[in-house]
Amino acid sequence: MTLPPLDELVRDAHVVQLPLRTRFRGITVREVLLVEGPRGWTEFSPFVEYLPDESSAWLAAAVDFGWGPELSPRASSVAVNATLPAVGPDEVAGVLARYPGCRTVKVKVAEAGQTLADDVARVAAARAHVGPEGRVRVDANGRWSVDEAEEALLALAPHGLEYAEQPCASVPELAELRRRTAGLGVPVAADESVRKAADPLAVARAGAADLLVVKAQPLGGVTAALALVAAAGLPVVVSSALDTSVGLSMGAHLAAAVPDLRHDCGLGTAALLAADVTREPLLPVDGAVDVRRIDVDVDLLRRHAAPDDRREWWLGRLCASWAVLAG
Incomplete structure (x- = not known):
């Protein structure tokens, strides 16, 4: 470089x-x-x-x-998920209304000061909002122990989880959780174990995840992230890190370059911002965001x-x- x-x-x-x-x-x-x-x-x-x-x-x-x-994107748009912060169930519909057409919701769980009952209520409200055909995934940001994660997934699985993102902090913990919950039907996705790891491929080699969450900025950019995706050999979800529309554009270009992308991407988070740096923010429309450069105002x-x-x-x-x- x-x-x-x-x-x-x-x-x-x-x-x-x-x-x-x-x-x-x-x-x-x-x-x-x-x-x-x-x-x-x-x-x-x-x-x-x-x-x-x-x-x-x-x-x-x-x-x-x-x-x-x-960059030469393979697509002009990418499907995205709605992102649901750790709000009460009565606030869920209002938050998700900012994501028109999104068929997938990522629900934040394991928030400090909240309980598993709070998480279950929030996930249930998200499931009710998207209906039986929608997809609901949860993200714990590594805050559960293996025992806590097992208990949580047993409680949340009846609501039909697409996957659980970083339920535990370490690669060995993720591997142990996968072993314990093998019959539950909830895949494990690794995020922090990829983007914050000295060796981002360790989680794949250890068989500790079913899919990887990749983010352009923490992984060193589109070029580096694509190399990681190719080496890992696992399905991936392209996500963001609460970026402006400029950073989301970077993520959208990454997503549009990933071969055989199967999952909706976490690139709709401009909807969480009350202000942006462009007059044409990269907001979800019909469940997707455009793959384009951003004109900053x-x-x-x-x-x-x-x-x-x-x-x-x-x-x-x-x-x-x-x-x-x-x-």
Whole structure:
């Protein structure tokens, strides 16, 4: 990878703060850094707790999308799932109304301060909303122990789960859970065990997952993610990391390049944002999002610009991540 000069990245960077419609991952405002490369606008948005080594993959993705090879998508749109935060069952219909035409719902479970009963109620409401022909998947973000995950899947399985995403944190735990629940009919998907792992293929080699969740930014970009998909030999779901429409465009280009993509993608999350950086956000229409580059609106960049101290903080992590890649 040929890195753009650091001074050019710093000079041209825009840092924005975008409010969320509903608390998600414990935050109500999403901060991202955007920059325009020769191929178009691109995004660097590792979550704020990530250190330079981990954040550097996100910068590699931004460079790949903004400065890398021209992409040739296989499709003009990709089907997406609705994403349901850890809300009460009475709020489910209102959230899912923002995802017109989506036949699949990913339900967040294992939220801190909530109970399994809360999860069951939320999943039941999601199932009622999409009907018997719809698909419901759950995402625990690795917060369950093996015993807790087994108990939860036994309680949730009657609602017809497409799969359970990262029910436990470690690869050995996922393998043990798969062994215990083999007859339950709930496949296990790995997310954090792919995107946060030193060896993202370890989960596939260990037989610890039935499918992989791949995200362009954490995996170093479209090019790197496609190589991982080819090496893993498992079905995949392409998802996002609460990106702006620019980052979602990166994910859509990845999804459109994956051969034999069978699952709806987690790329409809612009619906979780109360503001975006474009007048034409990448929102779900008829259950899908377009595969296209995003035209960023300069007025929106100004309107949602982060305060000076937050801009300097982001430029600092940009520099630190650039140094990791350069080294």
